[in-house]
Amino acid sequence: MDFGFSAEDEAFRAEARAWLAAHADSAQDRRSWERTLGAAGWIGLSWPESGCGNRTATLTQQVAWAEEYVRSGAPPRSGHIGEKLLAPTLFAHGTEEQKARFLPPVAAGEELWCQGYSEPGAGSDLAAVRTVAARDATGVYRVTGQKIWTSLAHEADWCFVLARTEPGSRRHHGLSFLLVPMDQPGRIDVRPIRQLTGTSDFNEVFFDGAHARVEHVVGGEGNGWRVAMSLLGFERGVSTLAQQIGFARELEQVVRTAVETGAAADPVVRDRIVRQWAELRTMRWNALRTLGGGGDAGAASAAKLLWAGWHQRLGELAVQVRGAGAAVGPADWTPTAPYELDPFQQLFLFSRADTIYGGSDQVQRTIIAERVLGLPREPKGVV
Template sequence: MDFAFASGDEEFRLEAREWLAEHVGPDRDRRTWERTLGKAGWIGLGWPEAGYGNRVASLTRQVVWAEEYARSGAPARSGHIGENLLAPTLLAHGSEEQKARFLPPVAGGEELWCQGYSEPDAGSDLAGVRTTAVREGAHYRISGQKIWTSLAHEADWCFVLARTEPGSRRHHGLSFLLVPMDQPGSVEVRPIRQLTGTSDFNEVFFDGARARVEHVVGGEGAGWQVAMSLLGFERGVSTLAQQVGFAKELGEVVRAALGSGAVADPVVRERLVRQWAELRVMRWNALRTLGSSGDAGAPSVAKLLWGGWHQRLGELAMQVRGAVASVGPGEWSASVSYELDSLQHLFLFSRADTIYGGSDQVQRTIIAERVLGLPREPKGVV
């Protein structure tokens, strides 16, 4: 592996750091922030093509931008689904008309996207989707339900995996449709309240929602291939930025351990050192993955590593604080939303880390079958 930052990358780092220092502020509305990023050309750095209002950066400069963004304390991105999932998929499978229509608004931060994959009975088992799309002239009429849809309450569009061939089963007869969310009476979004008291995920109900025929990506019936291609873009440079955030959280846990005196316990010290060492290993693994190609199991390995690590960090955060960790900053009642401090939020949110984005069980199955070549588990076996 040859992955190193050149002098030009460090100049780019300085440019990114100075721009973020000038523009990051506490009062930024997330949609306004996306437009600010777009106007400055910071959206679409990792796309293999320019010409859509984006600029293309080398892999090392993409890493630089992701790390500096995470360090700056800039707002959580609302546009990352469109930038990092939809756009590479359109560049790989979309028509020229689709790319010309949808990529410039993504690059400009003007249109936000969400992902319509998981359903109540088809989460990790994506081939079991039941949402249907029936062609009626120049449109498809969509009926069904999606769940765990991140940012659906903010999104302008949703890419939806739906069954367009009646009677088809599993991965056959699926299509990848681009669906506008602004369809009153036909698209309903219901936020899902989490343990943290926030609602980052949503249920989405399609009741006769319409999608134009020319907005089917890859052609009718090619949905499974397009969907699998999209999942391949889901983990990459963003993993390194995620680790910058993890390092900040680890530092907060260390400070909590010092403040409570828990650091005097040799077992706690050992756990803190182990978390630090494992985070370093995750960084090296991520860099190794970016510097190589053809490693089918790399995304699954990365997900297994960071999901378990982050969950253990949340548990450690509660341990070092002792009993006070279970007490909120204010009184709680059924009529008033409770508030959490950052470490309490870390603990509760991280309970889902080994489930969302592909559960640990699914990741181990992918590694076993696709990398190690082990026999597939017989269907229907309990």
């Protein structure tokens, strides 16, 4: 497999790097940053020609943009759920009217999205969703239920919701994929979930008769499972390589600290550092191989297993090289002030969730066992 960057790719990379250098430092809030990206056409690089004002880019150019974005230190994206998940789903399953209504605001950075999949009791087992959407006499769906771990729900304008539209249906039957506006006071309640890090990146979302229009069902009523599974296939890809650029920066900081504290003199620590470096290089080449078409049915699950465990071990290493100081808070902290974690403390605590979100390690191993190795399916109800 030859996965290289052409002269055209490098010219594209140089343009991206120059644009980010000129604009990233001037970014204000995340929503205005999305509009800045949209105005310059940087949203939707992977889309086909859509007439939405976005640029189109080859796969290698998408990789170059993703890598340069991370290197630039630009703000975290708020619009990636609409750009990377909703848009490809609409291209695959949406009507022309749905694409005309929802794609331009995503490309312009004007409308932000969140994903209404997981529920209490229906996380890894998504087919167990209990949120219902009942169609009333006017043709409007009334959505009732609870979603959890909903990223960016507190900022989003819209949510794509997997809900049960056929009364009495079970498992993956009778589900529909609905586009639900979030601005419905009294019908939608968003409650942030406070994490170990003290931040709230995730939310609980309660729907109490929230309205969704019949023309905003994607793929047709009752076809929600097929649409939902199609969307999950878009979750991994180019973003994995950008993620690894961030990992490399974190590893560099850990190495620098190990030298400064003298921890690098410990042969055990040196061995761990070398292993982290070698595994990161291996993950990059595996990601490139997968993008180049050389992956198999379990490639995405194997990649998730690799990077989640790697990142957790990096968090542990970050604490180890700091020594006892890693457990100490800021010197100027007082009981009346908010507690601020330093970057290594943040890395250690947040990375504990890496093996859970986005499909737990157990789920990834089950996928590999059943779909790649052909092992018997695990009996339902077995703990």
